[in-house]
Amino acid sequence: MGNWIINHGISGLILAVWLGLNVFLFVNAFLLYEKADKYFYTRKILGSALAWARASARCLNFNSMLILIPVCRNLLSFLRGTCSFCRSTLRKQLDHNLTFHKLVAYMICLHTAIHIIAHLFNFERYSNSRKATDGSIASVLSSLYNDKKEENYWLNPFHSQDMTVEYVTFTTIAGLTGVIITIALVLMVTSAMEFIRRSYFEVFWYTHHLFVIYFIGLGLHGIGGIVRGQTQESMHESDPRKCEESFQTWNDHHPSCKNPRFEGHAPESWKWILAPLILYLFERIILRGYRSLQKVEIIKVVMHPSKVLELQLTKRGFSMEVGQYIFVKCPSISYLEWHPFTLTSAPEEDFFSIHIRAAGDWTENLIRAFEQQHSPFPRIQVDGPFGTVSEDVFQYEVAMLVGAGIGVTPFASILKSIWYKFRQDDRKLKTQTIYFYWICRETGAFAWFNDLLASLEQEMEELGKVGFLNYRLFLTGWNSNIAGHAALNFDKATDILTGLKQKTFFGRPMWDNEFSAIATAHPKSAVGVFLCGPKKMAKSLSKRCRQHSSLDPRKVQFYFNKENF
Amino acid sequence: MGQIEWAMWANEQALASGLILITGGIVATAAQFAQWYFGVYSIAAGVFVCLLEYPRGKRRKGSTMERCGQKYMTKVVKLFGPLTRNYYVRAFLHLGLSVPAGFLLATILGTACLAIASGIYLLAAVRGEQWTPIEPKPKERPQVGTTIKQPPSNPPPRPPAEARKKLSEEESAAATSVPSGPQENPIPVTDEVV
Numbered sequence: 001m002g003n004w005i006i007n008h009g010i011s012g013l014i015l016a017v018w019l020g021l022n023v024f025l026f027v028n029a030f031l032l033y034e035k036a037d038k039y040f041y042t043r044k045i046l047g048s049a050l051a052w053a054r055a056s057a058r059c060l061n062f063n064s065m066l067i068l069i070p071v072c073r074n075l076l077s078f079l080r081g082t083c084s085f086c087r088s089t090l091r092k093q094l095d096h097n098l099t100f101h102k103l104v105a106y107m108i109c110l111h112t113a114i115h116i117i118a119h120l121f122n123f124e125r126y127s128n129s130r131k132a133t134d135g136s137i138a139s140v141l142s143s144l145y146n147d148k149k150e151e152n153y154w155l156n157p158f159h160s161q162d163m164t165v166e167y168v169t170f171t172t173i174a175g176l177t178g179v180i181i182t183i184a185l186v187l188m189v190t191s192a193m194e195f196i197r198r199s200y201f202e203v204f205w206y207t208h209h210l211f212v213i214y215f216i217g218l219g220l221h222g223i224g225g226i227v228r229g230q231t232q233e234s235m236h237e238s239d240p241r242k243c244e245e246s247f248q249t250w251n252d253h254h255p256s257c258k259n260p261r262f263e264g265h266a267p268e269s270w271k272w273i274l275a276p277l278i279l280y281l282f283e284r285i286i287l288r289g290y291r292s293l294q295k296v297e298i299i300k301v302v303m304h305p306s307k308v309l310e311l312q313l314t315k316r317g318f319s320m321e322v323g324q325y326i327f328v329k330c331p332s333i334s335y336l337e338w339h340p341f342t343l344t345s346a347p348e349e350d351f352f353s354i355h356i357r358a359a360g361d362w363t364e365n366l367i368r369a370f371e372q373q374h375s376p377f378p379r380i381q382v383d384g385p386f387g388t389v390s391e392d393v394f395q396y397e398v399a400m401l402v403g404a405g406i407g408v409t410p411f412a413s414i415l416k417s418i419w420y421k422f423r424q425d426d427r428k429l430k431t432q433t434i435y436f437y438w439i440c441r442e443t444g445a446f447a448w449f450n451d452l453l454a455s456l457e458q459e460m461e462e463l464g465k466v467g468f469l470n471y472r473l474f475l476t477g478w479n480s481n482i483a484g485h486a487a488l489n490f491d492k493a494t495d496i497l498t499g500l501k502q503k504t505f506f507g508r509p510m511w512d513n514e515f516s517a518i519a520t521a522h523p524k525s526a527v528g529v530f531l532c533g534p535k536k537m538a539k540s541l542s543k544r545c546r547q548h549s550s551l552d553p554r555k556v557q558f559y560f561n562k563e564n565f
Numbered sequence: 566m567g568q569i570e571w572a573m574w575a576n577e578q579a580l581a582s583g584l585i586l587i588t589g590g591i592v593a594t595a596a597q598f599a600q601w602y603f604g605v606y607s608i609a610a611g612v613f614v615c616l617l618e619y620p621r622g623k624r625r626k627g628s629t630m631e632r633c634g635q636k637y638m639t640k641v642v643k644l645f646g647p648l649t650r651n652y653y654v655r656a657f658l659h660l661g662l663s664v665p666a667g668f669l670l671a672t673i674l675g676t677a678c679l680a681i682a683s684g685i686y687l688l689a690a691v692r693g694e695q696w697t698p699i700e701p702k703p704k705e706r707p708q709v710g711t712t713i714k715q716p717p718s719n720p721p722p723r724p725p726a727e728a729r730k731k732l733s734e735e736e737s738a739a740a741t742s743v744p745s746g747p748q749e750n751p752i753p754v755t756d757e758v759v
Contacts, residue, residue: 120593120671123670166673186585200573202569361568
């Protein structure tokens, strides 16, 4: 229970604060527009739909302000750096930036829906009251100041009886920008669906830049002053609560109740979004532009089997931590695209490396460009490093690392770093034993990781520390051929598939057995369990952590950490 | 741009447009806006688009994530053969469906989104993409029972090779209606218990 609170408590708190602010802003704006005298006459035509539209508008402003901040990656790195004395759990919240970005996006979609529906009612009611001939207060209000073009005191934006709702929508700034930015929002959301984002990254990348249109449109949305309230002077002269009943006699130059005059509400969206927009544009244009001008030296290019390209690079002033990622651009392939890759080298090495797998247009083109072995290699630009700093890995006496599929990539960095720290007797390294579980369908695309494990195995033997790193490889994409072959070669010292000393297992790990074995081998230790893999596995592992942690706090305790690399 | 399957994005966009059409239609009909009958049309069109687009097609490369419970609609969509396989048909169908909803403000957003989806489907069709259903893989389990037809004809204890050859010559000469009942040992077998 304490474990859960530590892991999730701060996230829960931030979420609660965010939701609370949303509710507060919504209710605050709702009550203002529902009760204030300034909008008394407006409400006579529009009813509550005015308040619903304005309340959701305020939440839209709030969330549009927030949505850019989680993707200001340099800002987050800066906060992480200055916060080094903070507890790592606080800093870990910065790693959930993309989750927060998506939550805010969903909230924007929800409020957009509320806002549009409310305005549909508003326009319909304005239109009806303009056409009404029953002499009601709504129709009287609607006919005020329609002919006098010089005076801007009208209430109803439908200036003539023939205007349709569609006409007013597309001829007012508010309506037109509203439609455009909503379409931009829908396109951004559909192209950001996980399935599309992971399979066709370029579609997501380019379409998501529609956010520029969204923000410009949002800033311009309120310029037309279509939300009308009574002016201060007019409220002094003719208090709406007193003059309401005598609306039929306003024209007769009644001394205490004259025609009410209205003014538009000043645009306020720009006040919310200006700062984050400037910050984000600064990051993208200035910082990334500056970083991309810095020279990146390609030290070594390695072609691994199954079309995996390893690039070893150096850049002046570049320093990284384990598990971080960088954005890479190759201008000769695409001038505009920056693609993210996890760093696979350890901070102790004097270069940084990435392993690029052929997974789409850009990666295939890049691999082809390097395959041709022209002596001037294509130029590479690098921005970063960003992202999680998994220092917690070094804090546990026993570390259980689980990498599934491509989730194994950050562990390359972690394992190498642990090995360097171990050799140099680094004080920060508390780890005495590592259990590494590698689960993948087939080793093809990760043969390079295989080689890494083999070399670590060899080095450990040389130093006589054979028990330090224990790894198990689980192949979930086996068939009877592979299994039969393995059974035949049962007696060989090395595994026939990987060449490693520890044999390959087929199928998924039986976690209960693994956890019990570790608990028995280390009865008094704190075991850190780190996973980079799918959600189902996270649930299964965190459940096992709770089950196998002893009730006695002095005995074995399993702590689950899910890393979002 | 060579490997992008535009149809996958068009599918997401069309599904979203269907939901937007349904929502706009419900608002217009429930509140009885002017010309609310377009709202009724919009609900019907939205439901149709959602049902048509719900089953995701199979990707050309790699594995495709099915939507939850899509196999029932896959069967129905598959029935229409080329009408649902071909993306030109879908592009023009969606374009046509979107037009009537454009006459009502509440559903005009659905029109715009569906028209964009139609455009992306047109791009997919021009690049030769097709809708292929995601089929469950047939289970290939050999029935253990059917491979055994007869009990073994020469079970151990067997005499050594030479004796077996002699015996088979004798047997082929004699009548070969040996019942497959209890084993008749060709060589007298003694029970050597040590």
